Amino acid sequence: MAFISTEIISQIREQTDIISLIGEYVRLIPSGRTYKALCPFHTEKTPSFHVIPDKQIYHCFGCGKGGDVFTFVMESEHLTYPEAIRYLADKCGIEIPKYTDPDEQKKDNLYDYLNKAAEFYVHCLKEPQGEKARDYIKKRHLSEETVKKFRIGYSPDSWDALTKYLGKTKEDLAILERCGLIKLNKTGDGYYDVFRNRLMIPILDIHGRVCSFGGRVMTANEEPKYLNGAETETFNKRKMLFNMREAIPVIRRQNAAIVVEGYMDVISLWQNGIKNAVASLGTAISAEQIQLLARNCDTIYFSYDADEAGQKATLRAISVQKGAPINARIIAYDDPKDDPDSFVSREGGESFKKLLEKAKDIYTFLIETRTRSLKFPLEIPVKEKIIQEFRELIPTIHSLIARSEIIRKISKLLDMEVNVLERELTTKEETQSERHKSSNSLNVTIKDGDIQRQEWVLKHLLEHPEDFDSTSTMLTSAVFSDNDLRKIFEAMSFQQEAANFTLKPAEILSSLDEPELVSRLSMLITTLEDRPDEPFSECVKGLVKTNIDAEIKRLQESISEAEKKDDYLTVAKLSQAMLEQKRKIDMLY
Numbered sequence: 001m002a003f004i005s006t007e008i009i010s011q012i013r014e015q016t017d018i019i020s021l022i023g024e025y026v027r028l029i030p031s032g033r034t035y036k037a038l039c040p041f042h043t044e045k046t047p048s049f050h051v052i053p054d055k056q057i058y059h060c061f062g063c064g065k066g067g068d069v070f071t072f073v074m075e076s077e078h079l080t081y082p083e084a085i086r087y088l089a090d091k092c093g094i095e096i097p098k099y100t101d102p103d104e105q106k107k108d109n110l111y112d113y114l115n116k117a118a119e120f121y122v123h124c125l126k127e128p129q130g131e132k133a134r135d136y137i138k139k140r141h142l143s144e145e146t147v148k149k150f151r152i153g154y155s156p157d158s159w160d161a162l163t164k165y166l167g168k169t170k171e172d173l174a175i176l177e178r179c180g181l182i183k184l185n186k187t188g189d190g191y192y193d194v195f196r197n198r199l200m201i202p203i204l205d206i207h208g209r210v211c212s213f214g215g216r217v218m219t220a221n222e223e224p225k226y227l228n229g230a231e232t233e234t235f236n237k238r239k240m241l242f243n244m245r246e247a248i249p250v251i252r253r254q255n256a257a258i259v260v261e262g263y264m265d266v267i268s269l270w271q272n273g274i275k276n277a278v279a280s281l282g283t284a285i286s287a288e289q290i291q292l293l294a295r296n297c298d299t300i301y302f303s304y305d306a307d308e309a310g311q312k313a314t315l316r317a318i319s320v321q322k323g324a325p326i327n328a329r330i331i332a333y334d335d336p337k338d339d340p341d342s343f344v345s346r347e348g349g350e351s352f353k354k355l356l357e358k359a360k361d362i363y364t365f366l367i368e369t370r371t372r373s374l375k376f377p378l379e380i381p382v383k384e385k386i387i388q389e390f391r392e393l394i395p396t397i398h399s400l401i402a403r404s405e406i407i408r409k410i411s412k413l414l415d416m417e418v419n420v421l422e423r424e425l426t427t428k429e430e431t432q433s434e435r436h437k438s439s440n441s442l443n444v445t446i447k448d449g450d451i452q453r454q455e456w457v458l459k460h461l462l463e464h465p466e467d468f469d470s471t472s473t474m475l476t477s478a479v480f481s482d483n484d485l486r487k488i489f490e491a492m493s494f495q496q497e498a499a500n501f502t503l504k505p506a507e508i509l510s511s512l513d514e515p516e517l518v519s520r521l522s523m524l525i526t527t528l529e530d531r532p533d534e535p536f537s538e539c540v541k542g543l544v545k546t547n548i549d550a551e552i553k554r555l556q557e558s559i560s561e562a563e564k565k566d567d568y569l570t571v572a573k574l575s576q577a578m579l580e581q582k583r584k585i586d587m588l589y
C-alpha cells in the first residue's frame with residue numbers, strides 16, 4: 001500500500017465516476033444535485049443512501065456507512081484498501097506497477113501454486129487413475145459442463161503425487177506447505193499430500209482465485225465425508241462461503257440466498273438451475289458469513305440436514321443472525337433422509353423452488369423443533385425453561401407482527417394467558433430498549449448546541465481549507481468537545497497543512513482509518529449545505545468562547561475551594577488566570 005503514490009490514488013479517484021460505479025450495485029434516483037438509493041449495506045424500504053457526485057462521496061443516513069469510491073469498493077467487493085485501489089485502477093485503465101507490496105507478492109505466489117494444484121487435480125481426473133472418480137461423478141449425475149464449471153478434479157491415491165509434481169525445490173515445498181496442500185511427515189525428512197484419493201473441489205475466493213480445496217470421499221462410510229483445507233493465509237473459513245463469487249449476482253437479483261451444508265449440494269443445485277446457493281466451509285455458519293449474505297439480500301434460506309447435527313447447526317445460525325435484519329427461513333424435506341443434493345437430483349429444480357415457497361420462518365421452525373419431544377401436560381419447571389429459552393429469542397424478532405404471532409403460538413403451547421406470557425418474555429428487553437432511547441435523546445440535546453457548531457466549523461473547513469490559516473491562532477483541537485469531531489479536525493489540519501491546504505473532502509476521508517470517523521465525516525460531507533447563516537468566524541468565536549467559559553467555570557470552582565481553606569496565595573494565582581481567560585474573550589470581539 002505504502003508503495004502506491006498518493007498522486008496515483010488521487011488520479012484514480014478523479015477518473016472514477018462514482019455515479020456509474022455505485023450505479024452498478026443499486027438503482028440511483030436523481031434528487032437535486034445528489035442521488036438517492038436504497039442502501040446496499042443495510043435493508044430498508046425508503047432510500048436513505050445518498051451519493052454526492054461533485055464531492056465524490058456517499059453516505060447512508062440509515063446505517064451510517066459512508067466514504068469515497070475506494071471504501072465503497074472495499075465494502076461491496078470485500079477488498080482491502082490496496083486491492084480496492086488496484087480494482088478501480090483497472091477499471092479506469094490506470095497502470096500501477098505490479099508488485100509493490102512484498103507481503104502481497106508472497107501471497108500471489110500461494111495463489112499461483114493453488115491454481116497449479118487445481119490444474120493438476122483436473123488433469124488426474126482424466127487419467128486412467130481417475131476412473132473411480134469419473135464413475136462417482138457419473139453416479140452423481142454431474143454433467144461435463146458442471147465438472148468443468150466447478151473445476152472438479154481428483155487427487156490420486158498416493159502419498160506424494162502432488163508433492164512430487166509441484167514440489168521440485170525446497171522453496172516449492174515451503175509454499176505448498178503454506179498452501180495447506182502438503183505436510184511434513186513424522187520423521188521430518190519429507191512431505192506427504194494432504195488430499196489423497198478424493199474428489200477435489202476448489203474453493204474460490206471473492207476474486208475467483210483458488211484459495212483452498214474441499215476433498216470429498218467417494219465411498220460410503222469413509223470419514224470424514226469432506227476433508228477441508230486448513231486455515232491458511234489465503235483461506236479464512238469464517239469469512240468466506242463456497243460459491244459466493246458466482247452466486248452473488250444471482251443472490252442480489254433474486255434478493256435471496258440459500259445456505260446449504262455441502263459443496264455437492266451447491267453443485268447439484270447449480271446444475272438444476274438454482275444458482276443462489278452457497279455453503280459454509282466445514283464449520284457452522286458464522287456471524288461474518290451471515291452478514292456477508294445480509295448485505296446482499298433480504299431472505300436467507302437454510303437447508304441443513306434434518307439430522308440432529310444439522311438441526312443444531314441451524315439453531316446456531318439463528319443465534320448468530322441476531323441483529324442482522326434478515327428474513328431467515330428453513331427448508332424442510334418430507335423425507336428426513338433428504339438433503340438438497342439428493343432431493344434436487346431426484347425431483348428437479350422446479351420442485352426445489354416449491355420447497356422454498358413452503359419454507360417456514362425460522363421462529364416457527366424453532367418452536368416446532370423445540371417442542372416436538374415435549375410430554376404434555378407440561379410441568380412448571382419445563383415451562384419455565386422454555387420461557388427462558390424464548391426470552392433470548394424474542395428480542396431478535398424485528399417485526400412486531402411476527403413477534404405477537406410467535407408469542408400467541410407459545411402461549412397456546414404452554415397453556416398460558418397471552419398477556420402474562422408477553423410480560424414474561426419482554427420485560428427484560430423493554431427496559432433495555434428504553435435505556436437505549438433515553439441515551440439517544442441525551443445525545444440529541446447535547447448535539448443541539450455545541451456539537452452542532454463544531455460540525456458547522458468542520459463543514460466550512462472542508463469546503464474552504466484556506467481558512468485553516470486565518471483561524472489557526474484561535475481554533476485548536478481543544479475546542480472540539482466531541483471526541484470523533486476532534487480526531488477529524490486533527491486529521492484534517494495535519495493533512496491539509498502537509499498538502500498546502502489543497503485537499504478535497506474525499507481525500508481527507510480516505511486518510512482516516514477508523515470506520516466511525518469515516519462514517520462521521522462522510523455524513524458531514526453529505527450535509528455540507530446544511531449550515532446556518534451564522535458566518536464562519538462567528539461560529540469559531542462561539543466555540544472558542546464556550547471553551548473559555550468552561551475553563552473560567554473550572555477556575556471559579558477552584559477559587560471558592562481555595563477561599564474556604566483561606567489559601568489566599570492560590571486564590572490570587574487563580575484570579576490572575578481567570579482574568580487572562582476573560583481577556584481572551586474580549587479579544588474575540
Ligand SMILES: [Zn+2]
Pocket residue numbers: 039040041042049060061062063064065
Ligand atoms: Zn445503510
